[in-house]
Amino acid sequence: MHQMQRNKVAWILFFITPGLLVVGTFILLPLFMSLFNSLFSWRQLIRLEFVGLENFRRLLTTFPYQQRFFNALKNNLVWFLSTTLIQNTLGLLFGYLLSRNIPLSQFFKRIFFIPVLFSIVAVGFLWGMYLNPNGLVNNFLKLVGLGFLQRPWLGMEHLATPSIIMVNIWRWVGFPSLVFLAAIDNVPQECLEAAYLEGVSEWKLFWKIIFPLIIPSITIITVLTIIGSLNVFEQIYTMTGLDGAPNYSTDTIGTLFYRTAFGSVDAGSPEIGIGSAIGMVIYLLTFATSLLSIFITRKREVQL
Amino acid sequence: MITDFRYRGASTSKKVFITVMIIVMAIYVLLIIYPLFNMVISSFKTNRAILSTPFSLPSSFSFTNYKNVWIDRGFSRYFANSLMVTTVTMTLVLLFGSMASYGISRYSYRLNTLVYMLFLSGIMLPLKAAIIPLFLLIRSLGLMNKPLSVIFIFMAMGLPSTVFILSGFMKAIPLELEYAAKIDGCNDFAIYRLIVMPMVAPAIALVTIYNAVPIWNDFFFPLVFLQSDKVKTLPVGLSTFFGQHSTNWSLLFTGLSIAILPMLILYLFMSKYFIKGMTAGAVK
Numbered sequence: 001m002h003q004m005q006r007n008k009v010a011w012i013l014f015f016i017t018p019g020l021l022v023v024g025t026f027i028l029l030p031l032f033m034s035l036f037n038s039l040f041s042w043r044q045l046i047r048l049e050f051v052g053l054e055n056f057r058r059l060l061t062t063f064p065y066q067q068r069f070f071n072a073l074k075n076n077l078v079w080f081l082s083t084t085l086i087q088n089t090l091g092l093l094f095g096y097l098l099s100r101n102i103p104l105s106q107f108f109k110r111i112f113f114i115p116v117l118f119s120i121v122a123v124g125f126l127w128g129m130y131l132n133p134n135g136l137v138n139n140f141l142k143l144v145g146l147g148f149l150q151r152p153w154l155g156m157e158h159l160a161t162p163s164i165i166m167v168n169i170w171r172w173v174g175f176p177s178l179v180f181l182a183a184i185d186n187v188p189q190e191c192l193e194a195a196y197l198e199g200v201s202e203w204k205l206f207w208k209i210i211f212p213l214i215i216p217s218i219t220i221i222t223v224l225t226i227i228g229s230l231n232v233f234e235q236i237y238t239m240t241g242l243d244g245a246p247n248y249s250t251d252t253i254g255t256l257f258y259r260t261a262f263g264s265v266d267a268g269s270p271e272i273g274i275g276s277a278i279g280m281v282i283y284l285l286t287f288a289t290s291l292l293s294i295f296i297t298r299k300r301e302v303q304l
Numbered sequence: 305m306i307t308d309f310r311y312r313g314a315s316t317s318k319k320v321f322i323t324v325m326i327i328v329m330a331i332y333v334l335l336i337i338y339p340l341f342n343m344v345i346s347s348f349k350t351n352r353a354i355l356s357t358p359f360s361l362p363s364s365f366s367f368t369n370y371k372n373v374w375i376d377r378g379f380s381r382y383f384a385n386s387l388m389v390t391t392v393t394m395t396l397v398l399l400f401g402s403m404a405s406y407g408i409s410r411y412s413y414r415l416n417t418l419v420y421m422l423f424l425s426g427i428m429l430p431l432k433a434a435i436i437p438l439f440l441l442i443r444s445l446g447l448m449n450k451p452l453s454v455i456f457i458f459m460a461m462g463l464p465s466t467v468f469i470l471s472g473f474m475k476a477i478p479l480e481l482e483y484a485a486k487i488d489g490c491n492d493f494a495i496y497r498l499i500v501m502p503m504v505a506p507a508i509a510l511v512t513i514y515n516a517v518p519i520w521n522d523f524f525f526p527l528v529f530l531q532s533d534k535v536k537t538l539p540v541g542l543s544t545f546f547g548q549h550s551t552n553w554s555l556l557f558t559g560l561s562i563a564i565l566p567m568l569i570l571y572l573f574m575s576k577y578f579i580k581g582m583t584a585g586a587v588k
Contacts, residue, residue: 008411008413009413011407011411011492011493012407012411012413014403014407014492014493015403015404015406015407015492015496016403016404016407016408016419018399018400018403018404019400019401019403019404019423019463019467020404020419020422020423022400022456022459022460022463023422023423023425023426023460023463023464024422025441025456025460026431026438026441026456026457026459026460027425027426027429027431027434027460027464028422028425028426029437029441030431030434030437030438030441031425031429031434033434033437033440033441034433034434034436034437037436037437045440093325094329094332097309097325097329100307100308100309101305101308101309101310102308102309102322102325102326102329103309103310103311103322103326104326104329107333108329108333109579110575111333111336111337112332112333112336113571113575113578113579113582114336114340114568114571115336116582117517117521117567117568117571117578117582118521118564118567118568119520119521119522119523119538119539119563120521120523121521121523121539121542121543122539122542122560122563122564125542125543125546125556125560126339126343126560126564127339129553129556129557130339134355136339136342136358139358139359143359170335170336173332175582175583178579178583179583179586179587182583182587183587189305189307192307193305193306193307196306196307197306202318202321217586217587220586221586223428224586227428227430230430231430231432233432233524234523234524237523237543238543238546254432257433257435258435261435261436261439262528272436275436276436276437279433279434279435279436280433282430282432282433283429283430283433286428286429286430286433287428287429290428
């Protein structure tokens with residue numbers, strides 16, 4: 001019996017150790033080190049002394065970090081709100097229409113998912129060219145007689161962020177669409193048919209029967225949107241550059257974090273201390289907001 | 305099914321609704337297809353033609369641009385690098401991930417849940433935010449500018465979801481099968497290899513697509529760790545290329561076509577698997 005027990009432990013170790021080593025070294029250790037590093041002062045890549053929360057204080061209260069940080073955070077919030085409002089709502093509508101087998105639904109489904117597979121970098125560069133003052137978008141507006149709407153889309157402070165967000169929605173709306181489609185397909189058909197035969201209106205059918213039953217998928221999409229919005233980086237990098245041009249109007253936590261970590265906000269040398277503090281803020285925000293949205297939607301969940 | 309949106313037998317208002325919705329969806333289809341179509345035709349046009357007649361077809365189809373970008377600008381190498389990194393990473397993720405899932409789901413022991421949670425801790429938290437310690441770690445391991453750097457990181461990115469999905473599937477396999485094999489003299493590895501793995505083959509396909517697409521497309525980690533031209537992957541190579549030829553639109557559209565079309569063609573043949581695989585993490 002003892003021999004068998006030892007045998008079992010050896011087999012378990014054999015199976016889990018390789019994976020656990022990789023996850024431990026490249027996820028858990030860096031996670032812990034981010035926190036550790038954020039509590040020290042740094043000169044370039046050399047750790048100096050323990051300073052407690054000084055890096056966080058500097059980030060949140062001193063120039064230029066404070067201005068840059070809150071400006072970027074505001075943009076991330078704009079990303080989250082507009083993505084939820086436009087992309088996820090559109091995704092819910094598309095998913096619903098597809099689940100009801102609207103004519104051509106198989107065709108729509110296949111096409112909608114195409115941009116989801118492309119790298120953000122390729123999509124960003126492609127639309128960066130189309131949104132250029134001489135690009136396809138302005139040319140199209142002229143062609144259809146809307147020439148007065150022509151703009152340097154990525155060159156104006158109030159238009160740059162919305163333009164980049166629209167490109168990202170163009171790329172990603174197929175994802176929530178198909179997740180919602182799968183969720184609605186899981187609603188028992190008898191339920192829908194019974195309600196339908198009772199003469200329940202379409203509007204009620206959706207809001208009173210389907211919607212409460214797909215809350216879990218709404219939670220998942222919301223959490224993924226939060227994570228995605230806090231991680232916006234490639235979109236800015238490819239369309240308006242690492243500095244979030246024009247005049248930091250497209251800057252996000254991701255680009256600010258990268259600039260701080262690999263070549264400072266102003267001086268041009270890496271700021272490991274402040275950078276780690278930003279990294280911690282990203283972790284905390286991800287964790288807190290995800291938890292909050294799970295908590296909010298969980299309360300509305302309904303089970304058959 | 306009777307709940308389907310069909311024209312036949314529908315009331316007028318419903319017919320209008322269906323029509324409007326089809327138009328809305330068709331507009332999005334056009335918004336997807338036309339920009340891609342324009343990208344491809346632009347790659348055959350001269351810079352002047354792209355700017356002066358953006359909607360017209362190219363006057364001739366010459367593949368000199370493609371030859372130039374693929375061979376002289378190093379896209380064949382970027383492509384090979386991406387392929388190598390993705391293949392090696394996925395092989396290791398599937399091996400280690402399925403082993404870990406087996407070790408978690410097929411034995412009962414006290415630390416079982418803890419091990420599972422350790423793997424899952426990486427599923428929600430973005431690894432990008434830990435780029436500073438990762439940078440210091442990779443540097444001290446002497447892996448800068450080596451493909452192994454991103455392979456390790458991509459493995460860490462892929463393992464949590466792999467364990468999450470596979471252990472769910474493995475739990476559903478009845479233990480009796482294992483007992484029978486044990487009586488026949490199989491050891492634990494043979495059971496994993498010969499009984500459990502074949503039974504989760506569909507889930508393996510799912511996990512492969514779920515992880516391979518984001519790894520193939522990833523930009524952030526190769527940007528930080530693979531800076532010498534010899535080791536760059538496709539997205540980073542594309543970015544460098546855009547920096548060098550920012551005014552030569554004809555060439556840029558060619559580069560984009562080369563980066564985008566292979567994935568598109570693969571998708572057209574296997575769209576079902578891609579849709580199922582990519583949404584696997586969000587759909588139970």
